[in-house]
Amino acid sequence: MESLSRRHFLGTLSLASFGWWTSRALAGAERLSAGPSRPKSLIILWLDGGPSQLETFDPHPGTTIGGPGKAVATSLAGAQFSELLPRLAEEASSLSVIRSMVSAEGDHARGRYFLKTGYRPNPSVAYPSLGSICASELPEAEGALPPYITFMSGREALGGGDLGETYDPFRVWDPIHPPQDVVRRVAPGRMNRRLRSLELIDGNVRRGRRSREALALRREQFDNALALMDSPQLDAFKIEEEPARTREAYGETPFGRSCLAARRLVESGARAVEVKLGGWDTHANNFDLHKPLCESLDAGFSSLLRDLRERDMLDSTLVLCAGEFGRTPKINGLDGRDHWPKGFSVAMAGGGIRPGQVIGATDPEGTKSPTDPVQVSDLFATVLTALAIDPAVEFVTRDGRPIRLSEGTPLERLLAT
Numbered sequence: 204m205e206s207l208s209r210r211h212f213l214g215t216l217s218l219a220s221f222g223w224w225t226s227r228a229l230a231g232a233e234r235l236s237a238g239p240s241r242p243k244s245l246i247i248l249w250l251d252g253g254p255s256q257l258e259t260f261d262p263h264p265g266t267t268i269g270g271p272g273k274a275v276a277t278s279l280a281g282a283q284f285s286e287l288l289p290r291l292a293e294e295a296s297s298l299s300v301i302r303s304m305v306s307a308e309g310d311h312a313r314g315r316y317f318l319k320t321g322y323r324p325n326p327s328v329a330y331p332s333l334g335s336i337c338a339s340e341l342p343e344a345e346g347a348l349p350p351y352i353t354f355m356s357g358r359e360a361l362g363g364g365d366l367g368e369t370y371d372p373f374r375v376w377d378p379i380h381p382p383q384d385v386v387r388r389v390a391p392g393r394m395n396r397r398l399r400s401l402e403l404i405d406g407n408v409r410r411g412r413r414s415r416e417a418l419a420l421r422r423e424q425f426d427n428a429l430a431l432m433d434s435p436q437l438d439a440f441k442i443e444e445e446p447a448r449t450r451e452a453y454g455e456t457p458f459g460r461s462c463l464a465a466r467r468l469v470e471s472g473a474r475a476v477e478v479k480l481g482g483w484d485t486h487a488n489n490f491d492l493h494k495p496l497c498e499s500l501d502a503g504f505s506s507l508l509r510d511l512r513e514r515d516m517l518d519s520t521l522v523l524c525a526g527e528f529g530r531t532p533k534i535n536g537l538d539g540r541d542h543w544p545k546g547f548s549v550a551m552a553g554g555g556i557r558p559g560q561v562i563g564a565t566d567p568e569g570t571k572s573p574t575d576p577v578q579v580s581d582l583f584a585t586v587l588t589a590l591a592i593d594p595a596v597e598f599v600t601r602d603g604r605p606i607r608l609s610e611g612t613p614l615e616r617l618l619a620t
Contacts, residue, residue, distance in 0.1 A: 242554025252483030303563020314527030321583030329364030344472030532569025555589025580611030
């Protein structure tokens with residue numbers, strides 16, 4: 204028998220990436236009914252660092268806070284976007300934009316946690332992220348594809364928390380380098396010999412330090428990893444199979460490629476995909492730095508919306524574009540904008556969301572609170588409700604406490620009827 208240590212086997216298969224979809228995911232799916240109009244997937248476009256609302260979805264040209272940028276008319280009557288988002292301006296009638304988001308957190312890590320879980324950080328509870336909730340609560344798709352996948356994210360992509368590591372994301376960097384740890388590097392016969400060796404090793408470990416439940420979970424993760432190796436769904440990562448004009452429309456950037464991969468993945472059965480575009484923390488040189496960032500966002504986001512619509516997938520896919528907060532109306536001495544959680548923008552489209560709306564308004568002089576403010580917890584509850592996930596569903600924390608998925612109140616005016 205071929206000699207094989209457990210450590211070597213784990214290194215070969217890289218199962219750190221495979222903390223996902225076990226029988227608990229099936230149980231979560233069975234609790235819900237999948238009606239014919241129910242959204243199937245969520246795509247999160249995460250603008251890490253805090254984008255400026257004034258340079259994106261809420262410009263105030265010609266004011267003291269507006270900066271040098273101009274605004275452009277959109278396909279949504281009466282609404283303007285920054286001139287840096289001309290293609291998204293054409294897609295505005297498919298969007299609903301909240302211009303009056305308010306958060307209690309102005310720190311990056313805490314604000315990120317708040318937006319992604321719907322709860323402020325609490326040392327006694329590990330709240331699950333929105334993507335992990337989708338992996339748990341949306342109906343299971345056929346096949347071996349992980350239900351929750353992230354692109355370009357490290358620690359920013361939060362996981363299952365107290366919901367369980369089963370719902371942690373499968374992390375991929377730029378799709379130009381697809382996941383290598385799910386590609387067979389040895390012949391089937393040799394792999395089978397390795398698996399038999401692993402069975403012997405696991406048999407010894409069962410009598411040692413690991414619990415039976417943990418071993419069963421690990422075994423299921425191995426089985427799922429092997430299933431993915433042989434699955435045609437892996438082709439969803441191969442964006443090079445798309446026509447050149449499609450790839451060019453999304454943009455030859457990591458963000459654009461990831462948006463294209465996100466469309467391919469939800470088309471193949473993924474339930475949640477998060478794409479990160481970082482670099483928005485513009486305390487200095489705000490205007491120069493926003494130009495390339497908005498160029499990437501404009502190409503990727505607008506192409507994603509158009510692509511989903513042309514493939515009749517927009518009604519079944521909710522797209523959420525957000526960051527942890529916005530930027531200050533006041534321009535600082537370094538030509539930058541600082542952290543601003545008191546009135547920023549979020550854009551949404553697709554499944555379960557009523558399009559063509561602008562919610563709230565910010566003060567053109569930057570001194571007053573926004574009208575019609577929207578709380579983070581209410582945004583979170585709205586997204587869950589749009590996806591036909593009941594915010595009142597509870598998970599159990601490590602110390603046995605039942606906690607609702609969200610304490611917020613859904614915004615009915617944003618929900619499709």
